[in-house]
Amino acid sequence: MSKADLDKLVAQFPGAVVSSHSNFGDDTAVVTADQLKDVMRYLRDTAGFDFLVNVTAVDYFGREPRFEVVYHLRSMATGNRLRIKVGLHEEEGGPSAEVATVSDLWPTANWQEREAYDMFGIKFTGHPDLRRILMYEEFIGHPLRKDYPKEQRQPLIRRDYSLG
Amino acid sequence: MAESYTTRLDDALNWARKYSLFTYPFVTACCGMEYMATAASKYDIARFGAEFPRFSPRQADLLFVVGTITERQAPVLHRIWMQMAEPKYVVAFGVCASTGGFYQNYNTVPGCDQVIPVDVYIPGCPPRPEQVLDGLILLQKKIAEATTWVQRRDRKELELAAQSTDGRKRLPVVA
Numbered sequence: 001m002s003k004a005d006l007d008k009l010v011a012q013f014p015g016a017v018v019s020s021h022s023n024f025g026d027d028t029a030v031v032t033a034d035q036l037k038d039v040m041r042y043l044r045d046t047a048g049f050d051f052l053v054n055v056t057a058v059d060y061f062g063r064e065p066r067f068e069v070v071y072h073l074r075s076m077a078t079g080n081r082l083r084i085k086v087g088l089h090e091e092e093g094g095p096s097a098e099v100a101t102v103s104d105l106w107p108t109a110n111w112q113e114r115e116a117y118d119m120f121g122i123k124f125t126g127h128p129d130l131r132r133i134l135m136y137e138e139f140i141g142h143p144l145r146k147d148y149p150k151e152q153r154q155p156l157i158r159r160d161y162s163l164g
Numbered sequence: 165m166a167e168s169y170t171t172r173l174d175d176a177l178n179w180a181r182k183y184s185l186f187t188y189p190f191v192t193a194c195c196g197m198e199y200m201a202t203a204a205s206k207y208d209i210a211r212f213g214a215e216f217p218r219f220s221p222r223q224a225d226l227l228f229v230v231g232t233i234t235e236r237q238a239p240v241l242h243r244i245w246m247q248m249a250e251p252k253y254v255v256a257f258g259v260c261a262s263t264g265g266f267y268q269n270y271n272t273v274p275g276c277d278q279v280i281p282v283d284v285y286i287p288g289c290p291p292r293p294e295q296v297l298d299g300l301i302l303l304q305k306k307i308a309e310a311t312t313w314v315q316r317r318d319r320k321e322l323e324l325a326a327q328s329t330d331g332r333k334r335l336p337v338v339a
Binding site for chain 1: 235236238239242268269270271272273274277278279280281
């Protein structure tokens with residue numbers, strides 16, 4: 001549908017687009033983390049993608065870059081769709097994976113980036129309120145990371161039920 | 165003689181209590197639809213004296229835990245239970261409330277009995293209204309026999325049971 005938009009994006013940011021494809025009609029561009037903000041601003045203001053459908057993240061444990069943040073965009077005027085991905089490295093013992101927030105471009109990104117932070121520990125720099133959104137404050141770690149043991153609970157309260 | 169009077173009085177009270185249960189539905193998930201079906205005219209939980217859901221725990225004596233309890237909700241459930249007037253009873257409605265159901269993960273409490281004492285477990289995903297009524301009748305039977313958790317605690321049976329298993333005395337459980 002929006003192959004033309006994808007081609008324009010690649011022409012506009014030749015250095016930012018790492019790779020792109022249009023497999024099965026899903027126009028996708030992988031961009032570098034440092035230029036994500038410029039790409040997104042261009043897509044919103046010039047290319048007309050006024051609706052951010054969702055923001056999510058993927059943990060490709062064992063692969064580099066380990067994390068990928070995925071943005072689905074849509075233009076309400078033309079109905080075109082575009083997928084933007086950004087790969088994020090996580091340094092060993094260093095800072096967590098970081099990428100610039102887009103919550104100032106699309107307010108809907110605010111809570112969705114909080115969810116990606118909660119579940120994957122991805123830090124969205126410049127986010128106005130980067131707190132956990134689903135898990136509780138006391139929770140340690142990020143449960144959707146592949147190295148989090150999926151049945152490891154962190155109870156807030158348990159009854160002493162030695163008495164029946 | 166005095167003892168037999170007390171027993172007869174308890175029997176009369178329990179008979180009255182089992183036919184006037186005021187339900188607090190703690191509804192968190194899809195089981196809520198079956199709860200509504202049970203409470204509505206077709207299955208008509210009113211036939212068993214439990215027709216009036218009170219949405220304030222202060223006015224209820226039967227806590228229906230209807231649906232999945234997450235770790236984040238568990239303190240809320242516990243507080244609701246603490247706020248209820250005594251004597252109070254708890255029914256785990258459906259497999260999620262009973263055991264955590266098919267959720268074996270980091271955020272689901274594996275059964276609400278990890279947080280509060282449960283008197284009757286109703287299996288099913290979700291249970292049919294007939295099962296719920298069956299569970300309610302079972303609870304009425306337990307109230308009449310004075311074998312619910314609260315009644316056993318009041319008779320100090322729980323402490324005795326704990327002592328007999330390992331010989332050590334433990335502090336009475338609040339929850």
